[in-house]
Amino acid sequence: DGSTDGSSKMCDDFALIDARIRVYHKTQGGVSSARNLGLDMATGDFIAFVDADDCIDYDMYEILMNVMLYHKCDIVACSYVAGPVCTPSTNSTVPSPVFLANTVEIYRSATRKHLSIEGYIWNKVINKDIIGKTRFNETITMCEDCIFSWDVFSNATSAYYIDLPMYHYRIRDNSSTRSSSISGHMTAIKAYEYMISKAEKIDYQCTNELYIQYLNWNRAVMRKILMTDCPTGNNNLEM
DSSP states (O other): OOOOSSHHHHHHHHHHHOTTOOOOOOOOOOHHHHHHHHHHHOOSSEEOOOOTTOEEOTTHHHHHHHHHHHHTOSEEEEEEEEESSOOOOOOSOOOOOEEEOSHHHHHHHHTSSSSOOOSOSTTEEEEHHHHTTOOOOTTOOSSHHHHHHHHHHTTOSOEEEEEEEEEEEEOOTTOHHHHOOHHHHHHHHHHHHHHHHHHHHHOGGGHHHHHHHHHHHHHHHHHHHHHHHSOTTOOOOOO
């Protein structure tokens, strides 16, 4: 996707030594465009995503796939840890997975804080059949993965959640979330409006946490507007 840091050649080198790896080069179009190309080209039975600056435990997919194949479910997810440094490891013990028996339970799990399957795409393995023609909205630049997950959840009949932080989400000062423009933050608001409208039709209990996050994004937009409009040196505003 237009990378200029040498990762393009690194990917090509991996493809030369491992026939399972296929590399596609495209002009830069953003993360959703790249993910959509991956979905269009995927030929396997399962889909998973890893963001470029994150890392995963060495046995993450082995553990998730064991649950997926044994239970024949639609989605398997794990918890995650966030920080400035990635420290992958292997796991000697794995807690019993939590069973989510239907679509409503999956939505409820995604919108709670404890034992949450989350709306992110990168902590999951998904059966490709329930993705179908669902693709990422390339006009949404923040929370675009949550919209994608939200649409996929509506096709899922069962899922499992493993309370084991095998995905390592790297927090950087210059990440897209932190450095995004006002217009970028506005797309997050649109994303939450979409998720709220969909959740209200499925299960009203799912909406409480969504409303909180929706208000937080509105607060973030207002803060950016005020900070942008303030004269230099007079940006000590509290909201």
